[in-house]
């Protein structure tokens with residue numbers, strides 16, 4: 001590693017220390033080691049802690065929020081008796097979810113990006129953010145991140161970028177030792193510049209949108225550019241990590257990809273370990289699957305966030321589908337495992353018999369089909385799909401038959417598929433590529 005990179009790491013490490021002291025108080029180091037200890041504790045200890053936090057939260061919600069007071073009717077309610085919380089409930093009566101015990105000026109406003117539907121506004125408090133950051137620090141260490149280590153960030157949520165004045169953004173990147181490649185505007189020129197810059201700066205980890213990482217890896221691979229940065233790991237987050245994204249990135253960057261699953265409403269939900277399992281963050285939340293058997297039948301993920309006292313989220317239907325596992329992970333960590341994360345419920349298809357088919361099936365089948373540059377499959381009804389394709393000269397009638405057949409294999413042979421030829425499939429405003437869209441009503 002060049003000497004100036006080592007010097008920058010030390011400066012950045014000191015800046016992180018000062019920042020955390022300022023934000024979290026003098027005890028931040030002990031908070032961090034307590035967090036790390038709990039996340040690697042025995043299953044019994046983790047669940048006992050979670051249970052205690054859950055009881056405290058339910059009591060707080062009943063005693064201080066109009067919505068839950070009305071809903072629970074009693075202080076001694078069990079979580080299983082509480083109906084799932086829908087996004088529309090929050091939209092319709094936001095103020096009723098806010099705790100009377102947390103002064104208005106201590107609420108921190110936040111919102112989801114609205115990549116799948118209408119944006120959702122909600123509130124969090126300072127403790128939520130402190131706990132959330134402590135967890136992110138600890139989990140990101142699984143992928144090799146540490147304070148002061150340089151990181152390439154390929155990210156692009158407009159709200160994240162626009163919220164910062166340019167100089168502030170630059171300053172933040174400098175002291176955090178972050179290098180930013182805007183995932184919204186990935187062009188050959190920006191990727192070439194980033195590659196050359198990284199050859200000088202030696203990032204130790206990458207944090208990226210899976211689709212942006214894939215685009216960058218594709219560019220490097222197609223142009224015969226081989227990174228010599230000796231990465232410790234890559235963290236992906238915020239959208240589905242398709243298997244072809246992972247395999248290309250792991251080949252090009254010669255390191256492991258660690259998938260991180262989270263949401264702005266509730267923080268970090270699960271993180272992949274070195275053994276490839278997603279461990280659930282039981283310190284900060286209580287996760288359930290809305291399914292008759294969460295270990296065999298995938299269902300909607302319900303999250304109860306344990307630290308946000310400004311606005312409790314209890315059994316919140318976050319919009320993703322998953323399944324649990326009772327496996328013991330060979331990595332040694334005892335946090336429970338989220339076996340399958342099938343992605344957005346709005347990207348997951350349903351057959352007439354109720355079977356769920358997730359986006360990953362279609363991307364696996366179609367990403368390397370000759371003749372197809374881009375595709376998007378839309379489920380309009382249980383009997384009808386629209387397949388949008390951007391084709392090239394290798395497209396033939398056989399390509400069309402193959403794609404329709406693969407769709408009908410899982411959705412049913414009586415499902416009609418309309419193929420539409422497009423010049424381009426534009427990115428939605430979130431910048432996250434959507435391969436599948438379900439227009440079926442939820443439920």
Ligand SMILES: [Zn+2]
Pocket residue numbers: 273274275276277279329330331332333
């Ligand atoms: Zn593990």
